[in-house]
Amino acid sequence: MSATHFQLDPQGRLLHFLTIEGLTRRHLTDILDTAESLHGVAERRVKKLPTLHGKTVVNLFFEASTRTRTTFELAAKRLSADVLTLNIATSSAVKGETLLDTLRNIEAMQCDMFVVRHEQSGAAEFIARHVKPHIAVLNAGDGRHAHPTQAMLDVFTIRRHKPDFSRLQVAIVGDILHSRVARSLIHALNILGAGEIRVVGPRTLLPAQVETLGARVFYDPAQGLRDVDVVVMLRLQKERMEGALLPSEQEFFQRYGLTEERLALAKPDVLVMHPGPINRGVEIDSRVADGPRSVILEQVTNGIAVRMAIMSITLGNHARPAGETP
């Protein structure tokens, strides 16, 4: 059974949120609409809803993260859940405890939801397959495979500015090969019927047969960015130089970095996005990152509402006995 179906109950409702692949437009619009209704909570004086009161959410981070971890924490707290964050990269995993041992121990603490980040592709699904059935698992990034909540907050941000996806042209630029964000975003945009999805980068940073995911391939940003409505820049890790994937950060910036000149190729009302954390002067010029077309900080804010939506939907489906319709 694939992850695609594994995360759904027999009625097709989300029990876990592991990958965008295989979900329907209805799944995504439900999340986006719920997130929209939750978006106002942050502006209130009391920023809390009782939805997950009495529930315990555990953030299991086997890989370092600041932004994703904190927005998940805030999302859970705003839904009145109790939140525990474990940075396992620095604790038990190094003592030789297996992942399953770690899980069993945390499970014994009577939790309702695991938010998982792990360096291995498929880790979130592995965990979902091994936890007790009442626990919902949210994927906060597994290897190069998927980062579905990031993709949802990206499409949420786009939709708030450009609600008609049918003619939308989106360019995703940079290190597609190692990017779980790119994979999940390509799936989400395709499911929502985006007009054209482009991936732009040198061949060393494009996975084999990437076009089979449903994206057009461009090596040249002058073509790839032309007339696009959205540019998503991906973070470039410094390790890529050691793996002989790129000669230098400078050359990458010169050829692919998002500068004002390059951005001028896109539509005048283009949105500039980045999953963060950004490397100024490597994949993006500061003037663009901080410029009028940038919605990078909006993405961060939106991430909270989107994660609140996904948490309440998945835990809601767990609470409801099978067969009962909402």
Next chain:
Amino acid sequence: MHILIEGGRVIDPAHQFDAITDLFVAVGRIAGLGYPPAGFKAERVIDARGRIVCPGLIDLCARLREPGQEHKATIATEARAAAAGGITTLVCPPDTDPVIDEPAVVELIRRRAKAAGHARVLTLGALTHRLRGERLAEMAALKDAGCVGVGDGGHPIANTRVLRRALEYAATFDLTVFLTPLDPELGSGLAHEGQVATRMGLSGIPAAAETGIIARDLELVRDLGVRVHFGRLSSARSVELVARAQAEGLPVTADVAVHHLHLSENDLAGFDSRCHVRPPLRGPRDRDALRAGLASDVLGMLCSDHRPHEPDAKQAPFGDTEPGISGLDTLLALSLRLVRDGVLPLPALIERLTWGPAHILGLDRGHLGIGAPADVCVFDPDADWLVTADTLRSRGQNSPFIGWHLQGRVTHTLLEGRVVYEV
């Protein structure tokens, strides 16, 4: 002990023999076919009517995990599983711990196998000291100690100068060299480079990681005329390269693992770590080309590439698991499935499992000629069985074939005239 194996369809590919008849075994050897030798008095009769009688299977690559990884399996547990699978000879690659690069390790394995008694265990010696690809191993001493060949033990030699010298040195002592072609750098990923790996976010192993090394090695064979055997090919282009070299008359042979003939990259769905193998499962077209290569005899041998694991080794996210499938229990039945799929006729299939490997190992086994050691497998080709963890006798339960319905079950296995397994 005199044993009569009565009324079975006796298939002996080495002698192109295929008929329903009786097989007579006396004092550990094949004593007669069709009619008994003088003075034969059956002390035991095995009813083989409706069954196939063939030479005991010879598995060219089976890791028994001893010495060094006894938490995964032992020679005793795996030899027992082999006997139940109709396998009478197991060839153990040199990547044990310690490595088979000195006679003492060969001796240790021989003693353990003898004590276990269920199957013959042969060893390949290491080409280089500790399999590090730097200094030559003492191949002459390894041969004297009983190694049937030398190999890279799954650690291909990156340094071409060292490889060339190792090949020359091995050829000096008439040793066949067993190579596993996979570029250590280009082949360091987790799955076949292509659509599936891209979608799943698994690092890719391009076919060129295999073909590049085969092409290099073939050039050395062309220069030196040494005998080389390529183990576990996985890609269509590899089959082409080997076919071309054989057509030129180069002394090269190759085998394929049976799981590569039944699975493809598509079986990784759901990050199924039981399908994590090296070399990786490639596309359906590669699988079909490997099947065609087996049929055309470019791939002259079929093996299990048996790698038993303890459960923990597979209970982790895909990239954190150890590669390999536990294959002894399913080798015969999965091979028979190829006959049902129309890949090749039964006698040709049996040849790939018996005389084919015996021939490149230089063994007087894998056939049923009068006077040959009586290694015999009797199986019911139509017996249905469902593969479950309980049906696997190997200590390694890591099989992606659990849940498959297979046909063909061994009823008797004879090792040098001794019944080492019966239902």
